Amino acid sequence: MKFAALFLAGAALWTLLEWAIHNGLGHHGKGRNPFGKEHLRHHATTDYFAPPWRKALVALIVAGGIWALLQLALPALGAAVMTAGLLAAYVGYEVIHLRCHTRPPQGRYGRWVRRHHFHHHFQNPRVNHGVSTPIWDLVFGTYVPVTGPVTIPRRAAVPWLIDPETGDVRPRFAADYRTIRRGAAG
Numbered sequence: 001m002k003f004a005a006l007f008l009a010g011a012a013l014w015t016l017l018e019w020a021i022h023n024g025l026g027h028h029g030k031g032r033n034p035f036g037k038e039h040l041r042h043h044a045t046t047d048y049f050a051p052p053w054r055k056a057l058v059a060l061i062v063a064g065g066i067w068a069l070l071q072l073a074l075p076a077l078g079a080a081v082m083t084a085g086l087l088a089a090y091v092g093y094e095v096i097h098l099r100c101h102t103r104p105p106q107g108r109y110g111r112w113v114r115r116h117h118f119h120h121h122f123q124n125p126r127v128n129h130g131v132s133t134p135i136w137d138l139v140f141g142t143y144v145p146v147t148g149p150v151t152i153p154r155r156a157a158v159p160w161l162i163d164p165e166t167g168d169v170r171p172r173f174a175a176d177y178r179t180i181r182r183g184a185a186g
Helices: 002-028 034-044 052-070 076-102 107-122 135-140
Strands: 150-153 177-181
Touching: 002 034, 002 076, 002 135, 052 076, 076 107, 107 150
Parallel strands: 150 177
Antiparallel strands: none
16 A cells, blocks of 8 residues: 555656656756757657657656655655656656657547647647646646647648548547648638
């Protein structure tokens, strides 16, 4: 029971770090740090993701530091379990984020997370920094509910969204998204 609580606490800690890294280093850092540079590139070219080996290396280094810090308050095994929860949630976040850009939504959460994330990408990058959850956006006042269709520049539309025969938004996604070409609705 205690280990399960520590694992879940680590996962919850990841959600806070996700928001803080994305907001602080990704947007307020304005490309002045390695994460900020990668993040700006992802916003400019939404099919760009940093190489997995780079993400894994950074995750292991950060996790080692977090594990060391947690040992100031917890026994080594408890710190390891909490760090494992953080890493598991991070891997979950990476899968969710990649799937937003590469796979169509499945289920209510899949639909919500894509609309929430694409609103951030294409409507207002100052809001909705939590990709996997809106909790910290709600806490810090950066949450904006997505109402109506999300407008995506045609050049940035993800492949699953566009019907290859017509070049338009697939009918099943038309209530959630629209594309624009040089200022004209499309």
